[in-house]
Structure formats: structure tokens, C-alpha cells
Amino acid sequence: MKYLKLTDRLLKIASLVDKDKRLADIGTDHGYIPVYLLNKNTIQYAILGDVNKGPLDNAKKEVMRNNLIDKVDLRLGSGIEVLKPNEVDEIIIAGMGGMLINDILKANEAVAHTTEKLILQPMQAPEELRMFLYKNGYKIIDEHLVREEHRLYEIIECKYEGLKEQDIEPIYYEIGQKLIEKQDPLLKDFIENKIRINENILRKLDGKDGDAVSHRKSIINKKIEELNNLLNK
Known part of the structure; x- marks a missing residue:
């Protein structure tokens, strides 16, 4: 059939x-x-x-x-x-x-x-x-x-x-723990794409000031750091 x-x-x-x-x-x-x-x-x-x-x-x-x-x-x-x-x-x-x-x-x-x-x-x-x-x-x-x-x-x-x-740690809402545990074949590409997205957001915030912007930048920088840590596990 x-x-x-x-x-x-x-x-x-x-x-x-x-x-x-x-x-x-x-x-x-x-x-x-x-x-x-x-x-x-x-x-x-x-x-x-x-x-x-x-x-x-x-x-x-x-x-x-x-x-x-x-x-x-x-x-x-x-x-x-x-x-x-x-x-x-x-x-x-x-x-x-x-x-x-x-x-x-x-x-x-x-x-x-x-x-x-x-x-x-x-x-x-x-x-x-x-x-x-x-x-x-x-x-x-x-x-x-x-x-x-x-x-x-x-x-x-x-x-x-x-x-x-x-x-659980908030980063695991974004990157599923099961994907990490079994090292899904597409995991590296997936995390790298997430890093690129967050780096693009940071670039768009360049030159902008204010407490709200600073707070958002610090959250995004922390997320990029956590994503890089997952990438290097």
C-alpha cells in the first residue's frame, strides 16, 4: 500500500x-x-x-x-x-x-x-x-x-x-531536560540558535538606556551564559 x-x-x-x-x-x-x-x-x-x-x-x-x-x-x-x-x-x-x-x-x-x-x-x-x-x-x-x-x-x-x-531552574523551561539527558542529535544546533536569538536581542538594545533596559540586558546575558554552559556540558 x-x-x-x-x-x-x-x-x-x-x-x-x-x-x-x-x-x-x-x-x-x-x-x-x-x-x-x-x-x-x-x-x-x-x-x-x-x-x-x-x-x-x-x-x-x-x-x-x-x-x-x-x-x-x-x-x-x-x-x-x-x-x-x-x-x-x-x-x-x-x-x-x-x-x-x-x-x-x-x-x-x-x-x-x-x-x-x-x-x-x-x-x-x-x-x-x-x-x-x-x-x-x-x-x-x-x-x-x-x-x-x-x-x-x-x-x-x-x-x-x-x-x-x-x-526547576528556569533555563530548563526553555531547553527541555530530557533533550539534555539523552543528548538529542539536534541539541547543539538548537541551543546555538537560542544563543543567536538572544544575542540579536542584545544588539537591538545597544545604545538604549534606563533601568528597565539594564535589567533586561542582565537577564539576557544570564540566559546566554546558561545556554553556553549547557552547550559545554
């Missing part, structure tokens, strides 16, 4: 879904990941959710084209509010900002807290997402970096375990 070709980012996300699970893909867009996994017989069943009718219609067309309509449920609605507890085993929430993912998890804790695994891929504010997870009882199982064209994407596998609020 000729499988749907996924981008590197989507392919990596799909590879993290465990075999024979019931999957929900939230913000499914065209439904590419669940269609790919169903065609490979990796998963039993999928719920495809999207807050907008247009993307859900696109997903339905993809499902119909692949003759998978009996293995999916298409649901129009916000985030994981379209799900009931124990309807699925694993949930993908990908391609959204970290703050929005936080809001989605908070909006239906009955589902978020009972799911075997969450696969989260924030497009922005990953540090806000990690902070939320650490402070709200979630365990980060693993993290991954994937390169697609000129960008590095972060993917977080986690589950709710009711852990006490975890107090």
Missing part, C-alpha cells in the same frame, strides 16, 4: 503514537496523522477534532479518500472538550502555541488527567508549556527535536501523574 507522505514534523509526531491505541488528534486540520496511522494499522481508531468546520471538512475528505470512515469520528469543537474520559488512550495536540495548549489541557482536566499519553508540539512559547506541565502535576516522559526545512520543532511526550509542583 502506498502511504500518505507526511512532512518530517508530522512523521516524527506519528512515530510517537503507540501501537493498537485509540487516538485523538486535536486541531487535526487535514487529518494526515490519523489517516497515515490507520492505513498502517498502527492504531485501532481515531477521533479527529477541530474548532473550525473548514479543516474538519478537509479531514473528512481525506478520510473518505482512504476508505477509513468506519474507523474515525469527526468532531467539531474546541480542544479536548470534544472528548469524554477514557474514550481514547493517547492525544496529539500539535501545531498550536504553548499557551493555547495550556488552555486546552485546563479546559477538560477529566480527559487530560486520565489519558495514557499526551503528544504535544508547540509552535510558540514551549517554555510556557513546560512551566505549566511542571507546575500542574504532569510528568514529561520524553522530548524530541525534529528539523523541517529551516526550523527546529520541539515535541513533548507527557502524562498526568498528580506530581507535586516541580521547582
